[in-house]
Amino acid sequence: MIFKVFPKKKLSLLYELLAVNTMVGPTLKGKDRNGKSLYDFDVLYTFDDLALDYTATIHSAKRFVLPYHEKLSSFDINKTDWKKHVDINVYKPLVFFGMHPCDINALNKLDMVLAGNVYPNPYYIGKRKNIFIVGLDCSPEPQCFCHSMGTDSALHGFDMFLTDLGDKYFVEVLSATAFDFLSQIKSKEPSKKDHQHYKQVNALKNKNFATNVETNDLTKILDLEFDAKAWDQWGDKCLSCGTCSNVCPTCYCYGVEENIDLDLKNANKIRSLHSCNLLDFAKVSGGHNFRPEKSTRLKYRYYHKHRGFVEAFEESLCVGCGRCGQACLADITPPEVIASVRGKE
Ligand code: SF4
Ligand code: SF4
Incomplete structure (x- = not known):
């Protein structure tokens, strides 16, 4: 360099x-x-x-x-493509x-x-x-x-x-x-x-760092503590508002919507960023919701950041910026959630 x-x-x-x-x-x-x-x-x-x-x-x-929100594609009947x-x-x-x-x-x-x-x-x-x-x-x-x-x-x-x-x-x-x-x-x-x-x-x-998170063996701890009571406790606090994903610099999950004008002349496909904490994130056709409880949705977000992503890319999807904790109206912060899942208050 x-x-x-x-x-x-x-x-x-x-x-x-x-x-x-x-x-x-x-x-x-x-x-x-x-x-x-x-x-x-x-x-x-x-x-x-x-x-x-x-x-x-x-x-x-x-x-x-x-x-x-991003327009991915559009259709104009006059241009026929x-x-x-x-x-x-x-x-x-x-x-x-x-x-x-x-x-x-x-x-x-x-x-x-x-x-x-x-x-x-x-x-x-x-x-x-x-x-x-x-x-x-x-x-x-x-x-x-x-x-x-x-x-x-x-x-x-x-x-x-x-x-x-x-x-x-x-x-x-x-x-x-x-x-x-x-x-x-x-x-x-x-x-x-x-x-x-x-x-x-x-x-x-x-x-000068005042906040630390113990990341040693975190993926293994998350596997061991999949059924920990702590997930229910944090889930009870969570408002399912999705603000944490909104401010997170690494959240990238999205949903896609297709809209057609009433006169059927124009249509467009829009992608919008989504949050795994929102109620309908894991809802599929037919109405089944794979994660209807707040605790399972909140847990999913932590497992994606600190376990699934590590398995795929050998590093966490969290950069420790602290934005989600600052923005959360329920005062849910990653350092506290991770400490409690580890059994430390
Ligand atoms: S953790 Fe906080 S910011 Fe995220 S969905 Fe729950 S209440 Fe909203
Ligand atoms: S602390 Fe981690 S999870 Fe929270 S907003 Fe920053 S990168 Fe996202």
Whole structure:
């Protein structure tokens, strides 16, 4: 890997060079009722829209590659054929500016499913092409447990990654395009002192995690505890609202609907993201529901994240961002659920 440094005052210059593309980054969205700032990923129109000192955003940038609702195809009787709406992102590249490691790792996990050999999804792949990612280091918040999930740093899936060293950024460079942009702003080779400082910043970050999840043998524990009472207890609390999936950067389950106009002249096929916690998620033709109880649906979500995905891809589908716990009106958080299933309160 190549490393560079550049003074912080050159960040706006780097932004302007990239801003010939559509820029997406963390923006301030207001305050909650306790006065805490709320951030979300959105399209940026100027450098000043960027809120790089952001705390975890409500949603990740997932919606730019996996929209909540997406028209897959449509039929117009006058044209007598189905039109596929694959959005090939070749002519309008996106730049994700300021992505934290957990969200970069979340995209890497989505790629494994939707851009791999098993279930290649042309709608996702089309959008995912030509995305340039500028990663940014962060400080752990109380709800973050990315450290436990091995996603507190990103080893791939970005073009350049910035670590704040006070008056300069230390940059990890992974792509030739990133190298070119950094040459244009005259970035330099880091000194030995910069290396030292970078290592200190990372060591300090590692010390600051307040929430941990014991992931050792978790797949086996989940098999052993399939009938644990804890699932019923959490199921009783769950409202089946699906908010956890809505904010999760790695949830990708969806449903497909076909709609036909009353005059039978136009039809379309729409895909909408779904949640395994919703009542009808496992309902099939004929009306049978494989998971009618809240506890079985909530359990399914944990088994998919921490067992099924591990079996298929040798890593968990959770990046420990803590968003689901923050958004849940019933205060259901993965660290507490996993601890209780392990028999620890
Ligand atoms: S776990 Fe929380 S956010 Fe998820 S469906 Fe249940 S109540 Fe809603
Ligand atoms: S399950 Fe929760 S903590 Fe894990 S990636 Fe999804 S939102 Fe983040």
